[in-house]
Structures are given as C-alpha cells and as structure tokens.
Amino acid sequence: MTGANGFLVTAASALVLVVLTLLLLATGAEGAALGAAALAGVALVALIAHLVRAGQRGVLPPLLLGFIILLLWEAGVRAFDVPGVILPSVSAILARMASSAPTLWEDFAQTFLRGALAGYAIGCGAGFVVALVADRTPALQRGILPVGNFLAAMPIVGTAPILVMWFGFDWQSKAAVVAVMCFFPMLVNTVQGLAAAERMQKDLMRTYAAGYWKTLTKLRLPAAAPFIFNGLKICTTLALIGAIVAEFFGSPIRGMGFRISTEVGRLALDMVWAEIVVAALAGSAFYGLVALLERAATFWHPSQRRAR
Amino acid sequence: MSDVTAAGAGVGRSAATGWIGRRVVALGPVLAVVAGILAIWYAAVPPMNIHWAASRAARADVAVSVPEGQSIRSAGAWALVLRNPGLIPATYTQDKPRLPAPHQVAAELWSTTAGPPVTSNKSLIHHASITLGATLLGFVFGALGGLLLAVGIVYNRVMDASVMPWAIASQTIPILALAPMIVVVLNSIGVTGLVPKAVIAAYLSFFPVVVGMVKGLRSPSAIQSDLLHTYNANGWQGFWKLRLPAAMPFLFPSLKVGIAASLVGAIIAELPTGAQGGLGARLLSGSYYGQTIQIWSALFAAAILAAVLVGIVGAIQTATLKRMGFGR
Incomplete structure (x- = not known):
C-alpha cells in the first residue's frame, strides 16, 4: 500500500518538476531551470528505482535515463551559456534537424x-x-x-x-x-x-x-x-x-x-x-x-x- | 543481451588464440592461405598498373599494342597486359603504382623502420609510437572505466535496468563518426596532442569491456554464491574471491577486442585534424600526395601493431588463466 503510494508521489513529483523545468526554460530563467532539472533528475532516478523494484525491465528505465540526460544537457548548456562550438543545446540540434x-x-x-x-x-x-x-x-x-x-x-x-x-x-x-x-x-x-x-x-x-x-x-x-x-x-x-x-x-x-x-x-x-x-x-x-x-x-x- | 555481447566480441575475439603460443602443426594451412593471397596480389599488379606503364612506354616511343579502334586509356586492363607482355616487369617497379607489389611494400616498411633514426619524421617507428601512445593511454582509461561501470551495473539493479541497454545500443551506433567532433571540440578548449586521440580510443575500448565484464561478474553460479554465504563471507569478499576471479576468462577476450578497437580509434582520430604524426597522418598524407606505397606500408604497420597488441594481451591471458587454474 505504502509502496504504491510512494510510487504515485514519486511519479507525480517527477512530472511536476519536468513540466516546471520546461516552463522555466521557455521563459528564459536558465539558472532556475537548471535547478529544477537537477531535482527532476533526482525524482526520475527515484522513479526508475521504483519501476525496477516493481520488476519493470523493459524499455522504460533506459528511456527515462535518456530523458534525464537530455534534460540536464539542455538546462546545463543554457544555464552556463556553453558556446555552440563546444556543445550545442538539444533544442538547437533538433531545430537544425528540422x-x-x-x-x-x-x-x-x-x-x-x-x-x-x-x-x-x-x-x-x-x-x-x-x-x-x-x-x-x-x-x-x-x-x-x-x-x-x-x-x-x-x-x-x-x-x-x-x-x-x-x-x-x-x-x-x-x-x-x-x-x-x-x-x-x-x-x-x-x-x-x-x-x-x-x-x-x-x-x-x-x-x-x-x-x-x-x-x-x-x-x-x-x-x-x-x-x-x-x-x-x-x-x-x-x-x-x-x-x-x-x-x-x-x-x-x-x-x-x-x-x-x-x-x-x-x-x-x-x-x-x-x-x-x-x-x-x-x-x-x-x-x-x-x-x-x-x-x-x-x-x-x-x-x-x-x-x- | 547475450547475442549483442557476442556481436561485439566476435570481431577480434579469437584473433590471438590462433597465433601466439600455438603449435606449429596449425601453421601449414595458414601459410598456404597466406601464399595464396600473395599470389593473387602479384597477379593483380600488372592489370592494375598497366595503363600507367603503357602510357609511359608510348611517350618513350615504344610501340604499344592496343585493341582495334581504342586508345591506351580506353583499352581494357587485361587486353593491354596480354598484348604487351613486355611491359609487365615495369608494372612492378613504379613509383606511385595504383597497386604496389608486396615486395615494394615490404621494402618501404624495411627502409622506413630500419633506415632513418627513430626520432626522425621519416621513421615509421616514430609514427607508430605516436599512435601507440594514444592507443595505450586510451585503452587503460577505457578498460578501467569499463570495469568500474560493469561493477556498478552488476551490484546495482537500477543501473542494470537503465544503463545497460544504452551500453548495448551504443555498439550499434557508428561511434567513429564522433571522432572529428571530439578532436575539434577538445582543441577549441585548449586540449591538444595525445589526449583527444586517447579520449576516442578510450571510448571505443570502453564498451566491449563493460559488456564482457558484466557477463563475467555474473558468471558464478548460485551454488558457488551459496557456498560463500555458508562461509559467512561479506559482499566485499564475495567480489574479490569469487566474482572477480570468475570474470577473468570473460575479461581477456573483451580486452583483446578493446585494444584492437582502441588502435582503430587512435588512427581515425588522427585523420580530421591533419595531425603531424602518427599512422593516421601517414595514411592521410599518402592519400593527398598519391604515395600509394606509403599508404600500404602505414596500413601494414597498423596491422602489425594490432597483431602485436592483441598478441600481448593474449599472452597475459594465457599466463594469468594458467596461474589461476583455468588451464585449458
């Protein structure tokens, strides 16, 4: 019972933090976005741990991990103003692909x-x-x-x-x-x-x-x-x-x-x-x-x- | 999962086992195959080089027989060879042949290794040592990193479920495409020389080791773990006394694949920046100036280097496994 509750709480907080990160990125508050992204990453790792403990072995854990990395990449590049000649942001790469x-x-x-x-x-x-x-x-x-x-x-x-x-x-x-x-x-x-x-x-x-x-x-x-x-x-x-x-x-x-x-x-x-x-x-x-x-x-x- | 492991390991897995420290009996068929390859090579030289030889001869006012209504350029290679057998010796002695003869490559290898001093820019040993440095540095970091990640994956279910699939998927990705970018990015933040090449070499040798070690660390059977349990061994002892020794037969084949991949990575990393030294630089400058013999000798130097490196790992494997009692 508590396990299911814990899972729901983790999932909900991860979702909220991800949405918050995306909103902060969209409004241009890069420093805050990086903080939110880090928290979202922690919440997502906790979520993966829950999934694994529940016996989930499929494509979901690796996909979530990939998503964490992309999120931190995007927020980190924008927060620290990394020049595009060193590491372009995920959004820049996607825009270029389009x-x-x-x-x-x-x-x-x-x-x-x-x-x-x-x-x-x-x-x-x-x-x-x-x-x-x-x-x-x-x-x-x-x-x-x-x-x-x-x-x-x-x-x-x-x-x-x-x-x-x-x-x-x-x-x-x-x-x-x-x-x-x-x-x-x-x-x-x-x-x-x-x-x-x-x-x-x-x-x-x-x-x-x-x-x-x-x-x-x-x-x-x-x-x-x-x-x-x-x-x-x-x-x-x-x-x-x-x-x-x-x-x-x-x-x-x-x-x-x-x-x-x-x-x-x-x-x-x-x-x-x-x-x-x-x-x-x-x-x-x-x-x-x-x-x-x-x-x-x-x-x-x-x-x-x-x-x- | 297991089939992907095999995919990575299959490339060079048994490269050394057949070569180093084996009986001479197996050598007969091997020599026959090598002789066959050399024969095909020698036979291919005249048609590959005949056009150049024929136009040289024509300019020197030697009669060149061509098929009706065709020029030297448009004539088929075999037709030229068959009609002008006198030109065949000239195809084996050109300066910039399309296909150098084996003895030309061997002579170039000999003159560039034994001739000039080791420090000179003309010495192939000098170039090979540059590439070797990056290869070994990258290999050490790649292998150690791979070992650590494998331990993490084996002891942590979350990492196993989320990281391991990426380690496997990464083997299907043409990682070498990243090489030019890594070199240029590291250059732009002031890291030059050996390190960018070593990074790529490490990256390539990393994944075979991860995959092999995960398999190896998991290889002890339940009954063996249970035995350690009855001995009241803690996790640390379980790692040092059971899992790590049991992983050794899996570690060495991965190391062989890893060191071969590491060499390829170091060579490729020398291409995009126009590096001044190294086997990759020899390949590139040879291709710019049409120095085919130089390309072939660099290629063979790389092949010999790879064979020696894999052979050394194989020798360490044989010695270690023998001492540990895995003897065959």
Missing part, C-alpha cells in the same frame, strides 16, 4: 542507401560464398580461420584511402570499403557456423542418403544460422562506420562523412550532431532489422527463446 531535413536525407541516401547497403550486400555475400567454398576443403578451412580472424581484427578502415583512389570519389568507393570491412567477419562466422553441425547429426543425414547439397540446406546452413546472423549483425555497424570514414578521404559534396568533416571545420556543431543522430538512428534501426530477421529465422535456437 531545418536541414532535405540535406540530412540527401546525405543519408548517399552514405547509407548507396554506399553502406551496397557494400554490405557485396561484402557479406562474398564472405558467405568464400566460406562455402573453403568449407569443401578442410585444409583451406583450417588456414582461412586464423588468417581471417587476424584480418578481422585489423584496422581495415585504413584501406579507405586506397579504395577511394581506385574507385573514385562517389559511393562506389565507399561500397568497396564497406565490402572489405564486412568480408572477414562474415567469412569467419560462416566458417565457424558450418562447423557447428554435430557429428551425430551429419551421420544421421548420411543414413538418409542425403548428398552434399541436401545436407547443406537441410542441416548445416540451419545449424550455422546463429553464427551467420552474428556476422551479419557485426557487419551492420561496420558498414556505417566504413561508409562514413571512407568519406573523410574524399567524396562528392554530399554524404554523412563529408558533412561531418566539413561542418566540423566550420564549427557548425549543431549540424554535426544532427548527422550523428541520423547515423545513430540508422545504425540502430539496421541492427534491429537484422536482429528481427534473426529471430524469425532462428526461432528454435536457445538464445532466442524468451524466458517467460
């Missing part, structure tokens, strides 16, 4: 839809196919795993200047960088996955008189799926990083990496942050999409079973 939406979309299309996605498809596809080929010769497979692991840990981003030189400034060179970056993690994971089927299972397929291809499609690829999706998920992040970093070495006058490096040079940090927000959203959405596909494809695997 006013520069067409530019942001153009950069997104150039970097993500053309460079990153094309490279992702090529790199992951090539890694998969080479892994299948290597899998047919055990000696090759034993050699490829260490070399692939070695190269996967390398700073492959460094090939960007070379590939920009070969494929020109446009998105093709970015796709090439992404393809190279995605190739080795995909190769290594697929080779490992293809080795995941157990001997008993393979023997069973043999007793069914299943040939190589039947065994591959009915047993080994499904058994490899968790590894393959692991590779695909690693590559989603690498794809975006590769496409953005490759643009630091030369690009047409659009693209997220180009915009970040030029706007940093002009100290227009609100635009840089806007691009970073877009990159973060795109990266998370891409990862989430692959994770959803994984859940649909490998629903039988223990790691996908939810504890209910």
Whole structure:
C-alpha cells in the first residue's frame, strides 16, 4: 500500500518538476531551470528505482535515463551559456534537424542507401560464398580461420584511402570499403557456423542418403544460422562506420562523412550532431532489422527463446 | 543481451588464440592461405598498373599494342597486359603504382623502420609510437572505466535496468563518426596532442569491456554464491574471491577486442585534424600526395601493431588463466 503510494508521489513529483523545468526554460530563467532539472533528475532516478523494484525491465528505465540526460544537457548548456562550438543545446540540434531535413536525407541516401547497403550486400555475400567454398576443403578451412580472424581484427578502415583512389570519389568507393570491412567477419562466422553441425547429426543425414547439397540446406546452413546472423549483425555497424570514414578521404559534396568533416571545420556543431543522430538512428534501426530477421529465422535456437 | 555481447566480441575475439603460443602443426594451412593471397596480389599488379606503364612506354616511343579502334586509356586492363607482355616487369617497379607489389611494400616498411633514426619524421617507428601512445593511454582509461561501470551495473539493479541497454545500443551506433567532433571540440578548449586521440580510443575500448565484464561478474553460479554465504563471507569478499576471479576468462577476450578497437580509434582520430604524426597522418598524407606505397606500408604497420597488441594481451591471458587454474 505504502509502496504504491510512494510510487504515485514519486511519479507525480517527477512530472511536476519536468513540466516546471520546461516552463522555466521557455521563459528564459536558465539558472532556475537548471535547478529544477537537477531535482527532476533526482525524482526520475527515484522513479526508475521504483519501476525496477516493481520488476519493470523493459524499455522504460533506459528511456527515462535518456530523458534525464537530455534534460540536464539542455538546462546545463543554457544555464552556463556553453558556446555552440563546444556543445550545442538539444533544442538547437533538433531545430537544425528540422531545418536541414532535405540535406540530412540527401546525405543519408548517399552514405547509407548507396554506399553502406551496397557494400554490405557485396561484402557479406562474398564472405558467405568464400566460406562455402573453403568449407569443401578442410585444409583451406583450417588456414582461412586464423588468417581471417587476424584480418578481422585489423584496422581495415585504413584501406579507405586506397579504395577511394581506385574507385573514385562517389559511393562506389565507399561500397568497396564497406565490402572489405564486412568480408572477414562474415567469412569467419560462416566458417565457424558450418562447423557447428554435430557429428551425430551429419551421420544421421548420411543414413538418409542425403548428398552434399541436401545436407547443406537441410542441416548445416540451419545449424550455422546463429553464427551467420552474428556476422551479419557485426557487419551492420561496420558498414556505417566504413561508409562514413571512407568519406573523410574524399567524396562528392554530399554524404554523412563529408558533412561531418566539413561542418566540423566550420564549427557548425549543431549540424554535426544532427548527422550523428541520423547515423545513430540508422545504425540502430539496421541492427534491429537484422536482429528481427534473426529471430524469425532462428526461432528454435536457445538464445532466442524468451524466458517467460 | 547475450547475442549483442557476442556481436561485439566476435570481431577480434579469437584473433590471438590462433597465433601466439600455438603449435606449429596449425601453421601449414595458414601459410598456404597466406601464399595464396600473395599470389593473387602479384597477379593483380600488372592489370592494375598497366595503363600507367603503357602510357609511359608510348611517350618513350615504344610501340604499344592496343585493341582495334581504342586508345591506351580506353583499352581494357587485361587486353593491354596480354598484348604487351613486355611491359609487365615495369608494372612492378613504379613509383606511385595504383597497386604496389608486396615486395615494394615490404621494402618501404624495411627502409622506413630500419633506415632513418627513430626520432626522425621519416621513421615509421616514430609514427607508430605516436599512435601507440594514444592507443595505450586510451585503452587503460577505457578498460578501467569499463570495469568500474560493469561493477556498478552488476551490484546495482537500477543501473542494470537503465544503463545497460544504452551500453548495448551504443555498439550499434557508428561511434567513429564522433571522432572529428571530439578532436575539434577538445582543441577549441585548449586540449591538444595525445589526449583527444586517447579520449576516442578510450571510448571505443570502453564498451566491449563493460559488456564482457558484466557477463563475467555474473558468471558464478548460485551454488558457488551459496557456498560463500555458508562461509559467512561479506559482499566485499564475495567480489574479490569469487566474482572477480570468475570474470577473468570473460575479461581477456573483451580486452583483446578493446585494444584492437582502441588502435582503430587512435588512427581515425588522427585523420580530421591533419595531425603531424602518427599512422593516421601517414595514411592521410599518402592519400593527398598519391604515395600509394606509403599508404600500404602505414596500413601494414597498423596491422602489425594490432597483431602485436592483441598478441600481448593474449599472452597475459594465457599466463594469468594458467596461474589461476583455468588451464585449458
């Protein structure tokens, strides 16, 4: 009973303090707003603690934490008059995102839809196919795993200047960088996955008189799926990083990496942050999409079973 | 949660285990694959460089055979190679080739490491040491910070519920996009030199350690915790005598990923400011002036550095785990 009451009191005071902070910010009383924001932060942390104690584990606690940080960020930047070249306020970034939406979309299309996605498809596809080929010769497979692991840990981003030189400034060179970056993690994971089927299972397929291809499609690829999706998920992040970093070495006058490096040079940090927000959203959405596909494809695997 | 952990760890997890301190038996297939890569590389050099060699030859009034109705520029690379086999040796000796041959890169690596004094601007060791300094400083701070945050997450349910999802989500965000901004902002408030690079390196090595350590600190089973309980151990002893030792096998793979990521961060951080020294600066200046051999040698230096760093962590891992009785 008291717990429920305490929860209601905490929630209500957090709400009041948040509204108060926003009002103070709107009226321009920055110092008071920072104080209110700090109190609101404390109230929200107490609220999170209540939620956690009540067994709430979903997206609400992290979202509330993110909200606290944004609130303190906004109030702090305005109260201490932090110059925009060091840290722009949240509202300035949002305003910039709204006013520069067409530019942001153009950069997104150039970097993500053309460079990153094309490279992702090529790199992951090539890694998969080479892994299948290597899998047919055990000696090759034993050699490829260490070399692939070695190269996967390398700073492959460094090939960007070379590939920009070969494929020109446009998105093709970015796709090439992404393809190279995605190739080795995909190769290594697929080779490992293809080795995941157990001997008993393979023997069973043999007793069914299943040939190589039947065994591959009915047993080994499904058994490899968790590894393959692991590779695909690693590559989603690498794809975006590769496409953005490759643009630091030369690009047409659009693209997220180009915009970040030029706007940093002009100290227009609100635009840089806007691009970073877009990159973060795109990266998370891409990862989430692959994770959803994984859940649909490998629903039988223990790691996908939810504890209910 | 567990699959994301694997995602972060998968990049370089077993990079060192196959390399350092393993038996020689495994070396045969590895050497075969390396030889195959070198063969493909050598075979790719003539078509990549033939256009330049052919136009040089044409200017020197040597007859260059091109397909009907085409110029040297428009002719296909393989057509030029097959019609002018005499030009192939020239493709391996160019100053600024599109694709340098492996021995050219090796020669450049040798001459820039063994030749000039270590302090000179031409020495690759000088540049590598600049990058290495930022890498190590960032790695130490990133790893320590990651350890502390992991302890906080494991011992505090509120932090677990609210911070941990962000630590995982941050792995899906292209953090490197932040690098230029961090460097410029720190410059504008007067922090220059090693620190901005170390900040980015720390940031990149931070999250693998958090995720790995959280998993590791949670790895003791209930029966082990219960045993400590019957010994009347307090929380502090439980941490030092059970959780921390149990986390070690999880810590080291994360450290390997972290130190490789830290190196990448330090290199990327050298790009946006036009830093005077460091492997990233070598990459950038090589790309400005078309010095392809310099780019390749910087790339290989970075790769060797990464392998050595991961190898050292791997060696510490083997020694520590052996002493602790985790032996394989």
